[in-house]
Structures are given as structure tokens and as C-alpha cells.
Amino acid sequence: MTLPPVQQDAPAHIPAxxxxxxxxxxxxLRESATFDRATIADIQRAAATGVYDIxxxxxxxxxxxxxxLLFLGASMSRYPLEGYREKCDTDVVLGDRHASRxxxxxxPVTIAGMSFGALSANAKEALGRGASEVGTSTTTGDGxxxxxxxxxxxxxxxxxxxxxxxxxxxxxxxxxxxEIVLGQGAKPGGxxxxxxxxxxxxxxxxxxxxxxxxxxxxxRHPDWTGPDDLEIKIGELRExxxxxxxxxxxxxxxxxYYDTALAVKSGADVVVVDGMQGGTAATQxxxxxxxxxxxxxxxxxxxxALQELGVHRKVQLIVSGGIRTGxxxxxxxxxxxxxxxxxxxxxxxxxxxDPRYAADYSALGSAAGFYDDFQDGRDPAGITTQDPDLALxxxxxxxxxxxxxxxxxxxxxxxxxxxxCGKSHLHNLEPEDLVALTIExxxxxxxxxxxxxxxxGAG
Amino acid sequence: xxxxxxPDAAAPTEGxxxxxxxxxxxxxxxxxxxxxxxxxxxxxxxxxxxVTSPGGxxxxxxxxxxxxxxxxxxxxxxYAAGMHQKGxxxxxxxxxxxxxxxxxxxxxxxxxxxxxxxxxxxHGGLVVIDGNAGARCGISMKGVDIVVGGSIGHMSAxxxxxxxxxxxxxxxxxxxxxxxxxxxxxxxxxxSLGADCIEKPMTPEHLDExxxxxxAAGRTDSPADFKRYxxxxxxxxxxxxxSTSY
Numbered sequence: 001m002t003l004p005p006v007q008q009d010a011p012a013h014i015p016a017x018x019x020x021x022x023x024x025x026x027x028x029l030r031e032s033a034t035f036d037r038a039t040i041a042d043i044q045r046a047a048a049t050g051v052y053d054i055x056x057x058x059x060x061x062x063x064x065x066x067x068x069l070l071f072l073g074a075s076m077s078r079y080p081l082e083g084y085r086e087k088c089d090t091d092v093v094l095g096d097r098h099a100s101r102x103x104x105x106x107x108p109v110t111i112a113g114m115s116f117g118a119l120s121a122n123a124k125e126a127l128g129r130g131a132s133e134v135g136t137s138t139t140t141g142d143g144x145x146x147x148x149x150x151x152x153x154x155x156x157x158x159x160x161x162x163x164x165x166x167x168x169x170x171x172x173x174x175x176x177x178x179e180i181v182l183g184q185g186a187k188p189g190g191x192x193x194x195x196x197x198x199x200x201x202x203x204x205x206x207x208x209x210x211x212x213x214x215x216x217x218x219x220r221h222p223d224w225t226g227p228d229d230l231e232i233k234i235g236e237l238r239e240x241x242x243x244x245x246x247x248x249x250x251x252x253x254x255x256x257y258y259d260t261a262l263a264v265k266s267g268a269d270v271v272v273v274d275g276m277q278g279g280t281a282a283t284q285x286x287x288x289x290x291x292x293x294x295x296x297x298x299x300x301x302x303x304x305a306l307q308e309l310g311v312h313r314k315v316q317l318i319v320s321g322g323i324r325t326g327x328x329x330x331x332x333x334x335x336x337x338x339x340x341x342x343x344x345x346x347x348x349x350x351x352x353x354d355p356r357y358a359a360d361y362s363a364l365g366s367a368a369g370f371y372d373d374f375q376d377g378r379d380p381a382g383i384t385t386q387d388p389d390l391a392l393x394x395x396x397x398x399x400x401x402x403x404x405x406x407x408x409x410x411x412x413x414x415x416x417x418x419x420x421c422g423k424s425h426l427h428n429l430e431p432e433d434l435v436a437l438t439i440e441x442x443x444x445x446x447x448x449x450x451x452x453x454x455x456x457g458a459g
Numbered sequence: 460x461x462x463x464x465x466p467d468a469a470a471p472t473e474g475x476x477x478x479x480x481x482x483x484x485x486x487x488x489x490x491x492x493x494x495x496x497x498x499x500x501x502x503x504x505x506x507x508x509x510v511t512s513p514g515g516x517x518x519x520x521x522x523x524x525x526x527x528x529x530x531x532x533x534x535x536x537x538y539a540a541g542m543h544q545k546g547x548x549x550x551x552x553x554x555x556x557x558x559x560x561x562x563x564x565x566x567x568x569x570x571x572x573x574x575x576x577x578x579x580x581x582h583g584g585l586v587v588i589d590g591n592a593g594a595r596c597g598i599s600m601k602g603v604d605i606v607v608g609g610s611i612g613h614m615s616a617x618x619x620x621x622x623x624x625x626x627x628x629x630x631x632x633x634x635x636x637x638x639x640x641x642x643x644x645x646x647x648x649x650x651s652l653g654a655d656c657i658e659k660p661m662t663p664e665h666l667d668e669x670x671x672x673x674x675a676a677g678r679t680d681s682p683a684d685f686k687r688y689x690x691x692x693x694x695x696x697x698x699x700x701x702s703t704s705y
Contacts, residue, residue, distance in 0.1 A: 163599065164561060164579075164580040164599060164601075167561055167580060167582075168563070168582070169524075169542040169544060169561065169563065170544075172542070173522075195697075196696060207620075208601040208602060208621050209620060209639060210639065210640060210695065213639075213695040213696065214695065214696050216697070218599065218618060222560075222576055222579040222580055222595065222598040222599045222617075223556060223557035223560045223575075223576040223579040223595075223598070224556070224557070229537070232517045232518070232536075232537045233537075233557075235517060235518050236517065236518040236521055236537070236538040236541050236557075239492065239518045239521050239522065240496075240521050240522030240541065240542055241522075242496075242497060242500060243493070
């Protein structure tokens with residue numbers, strides 16, 4: 001069967017998102033649900049290149065998500081708070097289990113770990129500016145802490161990763177919290193990746209690597225294996241920081257019930273659970289789309305582990321992976337999270353996938369709204385790049401302001417919902433405030449299907 | 460409280476400004492590790508410390524930032540002298556997993572054996588192990604120099620980025636797997652080389668470098684007896700045709 005001409009002209013690996021759909025009603029063309037056009041393009045690309053597709057972003061497949069949950073606003077049986085008048089607090093304390101200097105954030109929306117290297121120095125600075133403006137934290141990534149980032153971040157979480165690129169005890173002591181990274185939602189079980197086009201002299205210098213190589217980081221920590229070792233490792237980090245600094249443990253969601261319990265056992269102050277929709281700067285597409293579980297399924301498992309150990313709200317839970325709106329924030333908190341982290345959404349707030357760069361996206365064979373080649377270093381928005389000219393496109397002050405705006409909106413939206421549910425603090429939201437729209441979401445989130453008292457798998 | 464035995468002078472007071480004054484002793488038979496590390500973090504350049512009854516405790520003398528000398532009289536557990544930045548730590552005994560992990564500079568010396576991941580990810584400084592080291596010695600090393608008097612275990616210098624690893628005995632399987640720019644010198648046998656690690660010629664430059672490292676470690680081995688190993692640099696860029704190399 002002849003393909004529409006636009007399909008033939010499109011680059012082999014791009015499913016021509018801006019192409020008009022073939023008129024199936026008139027021509028009798030029928031697209032296969034199994035071999036849809038994107039799948040066909042993937043096979044063609046694999047056959048042409050002999051190598052798997054590497055890209056950024058997170059899982060693009062549709063999975064049960066916060067969209068499948070609804071809040072039960074107050075009416076007769078519950079009493080709402082005045083939407084614009086009565087107080088609904090949003091602050092959160094993170095890391096007060098063992099650390100003498102826990103973080104006290106003004107909003108429970110934090111910025112997830114993204115490296116200098118994956119992102120430009122301007123982008124990192126913009127994240128720090130935006131987060132600091134609203135009193136929340138930002139997080140380093142693989143490759144160490146930059147002065148720009150530390151300087152502009154009031155609360156900076158220092159990631160401690162398997163590669164230990166740029167790992168420096170002076171920076172460790174400068175950090176407001178330490179996040180031991182075991183994995184991320186986009187690729188639980190996988191290590192970091194930064195391709196040669198982004199390994200500039202500065203990035204290479206910070207990571208002690210030759211300029212321009214394809215960096216593939218380790219997926220296991222070099223000096224500990226398993227929860228018994230991790231407990232000792234956390235002890236070492238506490239000793240080095242004189243027990244001041246909170247220690248987070250971040251896991252990619254796959255077995256969050258066991259992993260959360262083991263993180264608590266190992267002495268974590270905070271557990272970070274990243275669902276499969278969580279973003280990445282560079283990962284094999286097959287990994288992104290097929291490994292890990294949805295954020296919605298991960299939260300109740302993690303909360304159950306915390307509750308069974310008697311540490312829910314004492315060991316805080318930060319959830320990430322697909323947070324976009326204040327409703328998502330409120331739903332995550334209602335399911336038992338203490339805070340959330342955003343990565344992809346924060347980049348969009350900075351200017352990622354902005355239609356103003358439509359021509360540039362098109363030149364790369366992509367389109368605004370579809371661009372995910374963060375590994376490639378040619379980001380038209382100047383965010384996921386080390387190209388100095390492209391990086392100039394992002395003004396860190398303006399970007400920081402946009403991010404602060406967005407963070408305020410997320411917080412106000414969550415407050416709006418919480419007040420409607422009668423809650424004077426976002427943390428007072430509870431699973432009882434939620435129902436599910438689908439049987440799948442009901443089973444995963446462990447809240448009843450709307451209009452019923454039925455939770456599949458419960459009891 | 461720290462039990463201080465002061466053979467020479469008054470106890471160093473906490474905080475900066477205290478004068479170096481002889482050798483202070485901390486007995487871990489009575490004092491917790493926390494007090495040892497806090498005392499070392501509060502120490503000032505020039506001080507000497509002796510740690511008795513370490514009993515294999517973990518995280519001993521970690522995160523030192525002052526130019527001090529610490530002598531641990533006995534065995535240490537995990538992460539002894541972890542993230543070491545200045546001065547020297549000497550362990551008269553054996554050390555557990557992650558000895559001197561992420562060392563930045565200064566010297567760490569173990570008179571006995573060291574367990575797995577010795578000097579892992581170290582950025583600088585010198586780690587001397589008179590005995591043997593376990594698996595993953597020098598894993599992800601980023602500039603540290605390591606001299607092992609005995610033999611080392613498997614997967615040593617895995618993904619080693621920079622620095623020098625000297626082994627006066629034998630090396631286990633998969634030495635230098637996925638190595639970057641670090642240099643490895645082995646006097647004895649190598650059970651097997653890891654992916655992208657090859658034997659390289661010893662030039663006068665390498666013999667000089669090795670002689671300096673052996674001298675720094677207080678060893679008398681002849682550099683001429685060693686072979687050198689390093690990266691073939693064939694896996695620096697991802698290529699599908701290399702997929703069977705791993």
C-alpha cells in the first residue's frame with residue numbers, strides 16, 4: 001500500500017507529528033493497532049541504523065495516571081474552607097528524622113535532579129532562581145555541583161550517584177541535603193548516559209573524562225551493595241557532615257514497597273520515588289517505555305511501607321514522574337506523599353518545546369510538543385545543550401521567573417482543591433478525598449471506583 | 460566524652476584556633492565514633508591523633524580537612540578515611556570495604572589487607588596498602604594513586620578514569636574493564652584483562668613514574684619487573700559493532 005507522500009519525506013525515526021492523518025474513511029486505509037506508524041518507523045529506523053533509539057523525556061505511552069482520579073469536594077458531610085479567605089498551608093519539613101538541619105520549604109513542589117551536562121549552565125541557574133524565589137529546593141545531577149547552581153539555589157540537594165562524577169566532599173558539606181540515587185523512574189536499573197556532543201571541555205573537566213567521549217555511567221554504586229551496606233554508607237555521609245544534613249534515598253519505581261522499606265531500614269531521612277513517567281536526558285527508548293511502574297501505582301506501595309514501619313510523615317516521601325498541575329500535586333499528597341518533584345514540567349516552564357522555535361524543531365525533524373532528543377545537544381530552546389550559542393537563548397533570570405510563576409500556580413491550584421475538600425494544610429488531604437475513574441486506577445491508587453465502594457484487590 | 464590521654468600537652472580545645480599540641484589519643488573502647496570524627500573535624504593543622512581499640516568500627520577518621528596525622532592502632536571497618544582531603548591516616552591492621560573512598564588528597568596507609576573497593580572513585584592523594592586488596596580496588600578512580608604491596612581482586616580499576624594503580628603482586632580477573640585514562644602497573648600475573656584494557660609498552664616516562672610511586676609508598680620493588688596496562692580507547696564512542704565486547 002502506498003504511504004501518503006509526507007510519510008516518505010519525513011526522517012525515518014520521526015513519526016511525522018505534523019503530518020495530516022490519512023483520510024481512512026474515504027480511502028479505506030486502516031492503521032494497525034499493533035504496527036502503528038510510530039512502530040513501523042521504529043522498525044525502519046532500527047533496520048537502517050543497527051542501533052537502538054536513544055532519547056530524552058520520559059515514558060510516552062499512556063498509563064494510568066492522576067488524570068484517572070477525582071476529588072470529592074466537601075458539601076454536607078464534609079465542610080469546605082473558604083476558597084479565598086481561609087488559610088491552607090503548604091509548607092513542608094524534609095529530613096527531620098536524623099538530621100539537625102532539615103529543609104523547611106514553603107511549597108511541597110521541588111525541582112528534581114538534572115545535571116549540568118544534561119542541561120546548560122544557564123538552565124541550571126534558572127532552575128535555582130525559580131525554586132529559590134518560591135522557597136523550594138533544586139537538585140544537582142550526575143557530574144557535580146556548579147557555582148552558578150549553588151549560588152542561585154537557596155535549598156540545594158546534592159545527588160550522590162554511582163558514577164561519583166564531580167563528587168567532592170567540600171560540595172557535599174555545602175549541600176542542604178544529600179540524595180543517594182539508586183535509580184530513576186525513566187530507567188530503574190540503568191545508569192546515566194551523556195553522549196559525546198554534550199561532553200564539552202567544562203563538562204569533561206568536572207567529570208574527569210576525555211572531551212567528546214560517549215559517557216555511560218555505572219548503574220551500581222562502586223562501594224556498597226544492598227541495604228546493609230547502604231546503612232553503613234549513610235552513616236559515613238552523616239559522620240562527614242556532622243549529622244547536620246538530611247539524607248534522601250531516591251529509587252526508580254519498580255518494587256517501591258520493598259525499596260521504601262529498605263531505604264527506611266538503611267536510615268534514610270527522606271525517600272524519593274520516581275515513577276516511569278519521570279524524565280531522562282538520554283536513555284534507550286525501549287528502557288523508558290518498558291521498565292518501571294507508573295507513578296500512580298508506586299505511591300500507595302511506598303506509603304504502605306512507611307505506615308507499616310510507623311514512619312509515615314516522619315520519613316518524608318517525595319514523589320515524581322508526571323506531575324503537571326496543582327491537581328497532580330494534590331492527588332500525590334492525598335495518596336500520602338509529603339512533597340513532589342518536577343523535572344519535565346520545570347523544563348517546559350523554562351521554555352522547552354516552545355512553539356516560538358517551530359522552525360528550528362522542524363529543521364531537526366521534530367516539532368514543538370514532540371521534541372525529545374535531549375541527548376543530541378541541539379535543543380532549540382537552549383536548555384538541554386552545551387552549545388554556547390543555543391544556551392544563550394535561555395535567559396536565566398527570565399527563565400527563573402517563568403518557573404517561579406509556574407510553581408506558584410501549582411501551589412495555588414493544589415490549595416484550591418485542598419480548601420474545597422476542607423483541608424487547612426495540603427498534608428491534610430487523604431485517600432478518602434479521592435475516587436477513581438477506571439478500574440485500573442482504582443486498583444493501583446487503592447481508592448474506590450467513583451460511585452462505588454469498590455477497590456479492586458482490596459480486602 | 461572523648462577519653463583523652465595526653466602524653467605531651469593539654470587537650471586540643473574544640474573549634475579553630477587551637478594550637479597543635481603533641482599527640483591526643485582517643486580510645487574507641489569507650490568513646491563513640493561520632494566523638495572521634497567531630498574531634499578530627501575540629502582539629503587544626505599540625506596535630507597528631509592516635510585511635511586505640513578501633514574494633515573494626517565503620518567510618519573512622521572520615522572527612523578530614525586539616526593537615527593532621529591520625530594513627531589507628533588496629534582494624535577498621537567500612538569507609539575508613541573516607542573522602543580524605545588532607546594529612547595522613549595510618550591504619551595498623553586491616554581495613555574494610557571502601558577504604559579511603561573518594562580520597563581527594565593526602566595519604567592513607569594500611570599495613571594489613573584492605574577489603575573491596577579500596578580507594579573507590581578517589582580523585583587524588585595516595586593510598587598505600589601493604590597487604591592485599593579485595594575486588595574492585597580503584598573502581599572508578601579519578602586521579603588517586605594506589606600502591607598495593609600484595610595482590611588485588613577481580614574487577615579492579617573498573618571504569619578507572621585517571622590516576623595510577625600499582626600492584627606488586629597479582630591482579631584478578633577483568634582488570635581495568637572499561638578503563639579510561641588511568642594507568643595500571645602490575646608486577647605479577649594478571650588473571651584476565653577486562654573490556655578495552657590492553658598491555659602497553661613501558662617507556663622511560665612510565666618507569667620514572669612507577670619508581671616515584673614505589674618510593675612514595677616506601678617500597679623497594681624494581682620498576683623494571685612491572686608491566687603496564689591501560690585503555691585501548693576503542694569503546695570511548697558507542698558503536699553497535701562493539702556490542703559483543705562487553
